[in-house]
Structures are given as structure tokens and as C-alpha cells.
Amino acid sequence: MRVRTRSAASRRPTGPSLLAGAAAAALAVAVLAGCGSAAPASPPPQSSAKGTTVAACQHTGAYKLVPSVNGSYPLLPVSPRGADATPRVRLVSARPAADPATVDLSLIADDPALGGPKEFPGLTVGETAEYAGYTVRVTAICEGEVWFDLTARP
Known part of the structure; x- marks a missing residue:
């Protein structure tokens, strides 16, 4: 087995000393990562334009x-009148x-x-x-997404 040593000119570790240094660095990162609090911190509330506090999206x-x-995930359950309805x-x-957060929704079916x-x-x-016997209730308005529940269906 060939062992490399540091060259006086380059001052860069090589061979086993390089591996030992990398292992020590990895161990230090692992130890420091475990030193934080046990529970993750919740995001701070955001301040709205009117000065009230808006809770983080749930x-x-x-x-x-x-x-x-073009539609929700998952899609709404199929109507008794069929998929077109x-x-x-x-x-x-x-x-x-x-303040307050708002959303514009559109509901559409293929049935003319x-x-x-x-x-x-x-x-x-x-x-x-409400549309075609379905009722949806907005439950969260977040950056880049909106959540809702289906509260009535035909």
C-alpha cells in the first residue's frame, strides 16, 4: 500500500491525512446538528399591510x-348524472x-x-x-396553493 504524505510545497493534505480530516469534519457536523432544540421552530407570523398578524398557512x-x-387534487367525486355533470x-x-386573504374560484362541468x-x-x-349540487368550503389560502373541503354533493 502506498502512503501519501503532505508535500511541504503544497501544504495540501493527501492520502490518509485527507481521509482523517474529512472524517473529523463529518463528525463535527453531525455533533453540531444534534445540538439544536428537539422541536422544530414554527415559522414566525407574517405581518399584513394593515398591521394585523396573519397566521402561517396550515x-x-x-x-x-x-x-x-384545470381541477383539484383529487378530483371531486363523480356526479350521479355522470362524469360530464x-x-x-x-x-x-x-x-x-x-387582509383577509381571498381567492377567486371557478367551477365548471362539461355538461352544457x-x-x-x-x-x-x-x-x-x-x-x-355552490355549483351543480356540489358545495365546496375554502379551508386555507396559501402562497401558491388553496385548500378546500367538499361539504355537499348530489
Whole structure:
């Protein structure tokens, strides 16, 4: 086995001394990582434009909406009238930093008998939107996503 040693000219560790240094550094990082508090710190509240405090988003709700996606995740349960009568909930826009936070939703189904999309502007957490026998309730308005629950269906 060939052993490398430090060259006086380069002052760079090589061979076994390089491995020993790397191991010591890894051990130091592991020890320091365990020195923090046991519980993770919760994010600080955000200050709104009106000076009131807005709690951090809780990501609560059974359904999630994100921009640029035509429907929720998961999709709503299929209507007894069929898939064409089942609405898709779409996120038009969200203003999580507003006081209060608001969201604009659109509900639409492929069945022409339902009359096309229905817009629900300015909804706040707890407010509902009704379309084709389905009722959804906004549960969280977050940066980049909105959450809701299905409270009634046909």
C-alpha cells in the first residue's frame, strides 16, 4: 500500500491525512446538528399591510388547488348524472397576503345543460361556493396553493 504524505510545497493534505480530516469534519457536523432544540421552530407570523398578524398557512383541507391546473387534487367525486355533470374546481387567483386573504374560484362541468362556468370572486376562508349540487368550503389560502373541503354533493 502506498502512503501519501503532505508535500511541504503544497501544504495540501493527501492520502490518509485527507481521509482523517474529512472524517473529523463529518463528525463535527453531525455533533453540531444534534445540538439544536428537539422541536422544530414554527415559522414566525407574517405581518399584513394593515398591521394585523396573519397566521402561517396550515395546509388544511381534503382538496388542493394550484395555479395553471384545470381541477383539484383529487378530483371531486363523480356526479350521479355522470362524469360530464361533475364539476372541476379551478383556481383563478389567490391573494394570501391580503387582509383577509381571498381567492377567486371557478367551477365548471362539461355538461352544457349546467350553463358553463360559474365564478366565485373574493372568497375568504370558511366561505362556500355552490355549483351543480356540489358545495365546496375554502379551508386555507396559501402562497401558491388553496385548500378546500367538499361539504355537499348530489
